[in-house]
Amino acid sequence: MRTIHIAGLGSASHSGEVLQMDYSIEVDGATHSSLKAITAVGIILYVAGIPIGVAMALKSNSKFLYNNNPEVRDKHEACVSEFGNLYMQ
Numbered sequence: 027m028r029t030i031h032i033a034g035l036g037s038a039s040h041s042g043e044v045l046q047m048d049y050s051i052e053v054d055g056a057t058h059s060s061l062k063a064i065t066a067v068g069i070i071l072y073v074a075g076i077p078i079g080v081a082m083a084l085k086s087n088s089k090f091l092y093n094n095n096p097e098v099r100d101k102h103e104a105c106v107s108e109f110g111n112l113y114m115q
Contacts, residue, residue, distance in 0.1 A: 027065065029053045084109055
């Protein structure tokens with residue numbers, strides 16, 4: 027969301043600051059504010075969501091990762107195959 031200043035655009039109603047990729051979007055305008063909000067939500071989901079999702083998947087399958095009983099051997103092998111490297115890190 028890089029911005030640039032264009033001297034010819036500056037006026038009483040326009041700051042002259044626009045997005046570098048789309049000159050029709052003024053900095054701190056309504057469209058730019060919504061783009062900043064969407065970007066913030068995406069960053070939070072990516073940074074926090076992936077580790078939380080992995081932790082939930084490991085926690086829900088932890089009983090099968092170390093349980094090598096014959097009754098649940100198929101589930102154990104599937105969990106170790108799917109989550110083993112994540113669980114051992």
